[in-house]
Amino acid sequence: MTSTVTSCPVAIRIQEDDFDIAREIALLTENRTDIGAVVSFSGICRADEDSSKIAALTLEHYPDMAEEEIKRHVDEAISRWPLNGVTVIHRVGRFMPGQNIVLVLTASQHRKAAFEAAEFLMDYLKTSAPFWKKEESATGTGWVEAHARDDEAAARWTRS
Numbered sequence: 037m038t039s040t041v042t043s044c045p046v047a048i049r050i051q052e053d054d055f056d057i058a059r060e061i062a063l064l065t066e067n068r069t070d071i072g073a074v075v076s077f078s079g080i081c082r083a084d085e086d087s088s089k090i091a092a093l094t095l096e097h098y099p100d101m102a103e104e105e106i107k108r109h110v111d112e113a114i115s116r117w118p119l120n121g122v123t124v125i126h127r128v129g130r131f132m133p134g135q136n137i138v139l140v141l142t143a144s145q146h147r148k149a150a151f152e153a154a155e156f157l158m159d160y161l162k163t164s165a166p167f168w169k170k171e172e173s174a175t176g177t178g179w180v181e182a183h184a185r186d187d188e189a190a191a192r193w194t195r196s
Contacts, residue, residue, distance in 0.1 A: 045064070045120075047123045050125075051125065055136060057139060071145065072145045074141060075141070081134065081135050088175070091172045093169055094130045095126075095137065096128060109156075109160040109164065109165075116152075123140070124141075168180075
């Protein structure tokens with residue numbers, strides 16, 4: 037899904053394939069002289085969760101709904117901050133520790149807007165995007181429950 041909202045190019049992709057962070061930044065900034073800051077957040081599959089060793093993580097999503105939910109939050113970020121470009125890539129499938137899962141890039145003329153928008157988008161991806169995680173460990177396999185800390189992080193964006 038690629039669109040432009042108020043001259044802000046937006047790319048949203050849900051895919052199984054890995055991504056190249058440097059390539060994605062280059063695509064976002066190519067021939068752009070209006071961008072002074074690009075903030076990137078990359079989420080990586082970690083090897084443990086609360087002292088439990090993770091062997092693998094499987095991410096599933098609700099097709100179309102996930103893209104629309106991400107777009108809704110990207111549009112909100114664009115309405116809050118003066119952004120010049122946004123890229124959100126979320127992978128689905130089975131991941132081993134150390135593999136890329138998610139990439140959020142926000143571009144703006146100045147760093148503050150880019151940092152805040154990236155943090156806003158990640159807080160909402162963690163709480164609102166329709167993705168489900170299943171962890172595999174030596175003790176078994178189970179779906180990951182939502183964390184209160186993620187809800188608290190997202191709630192700060194709705195406070196006045």
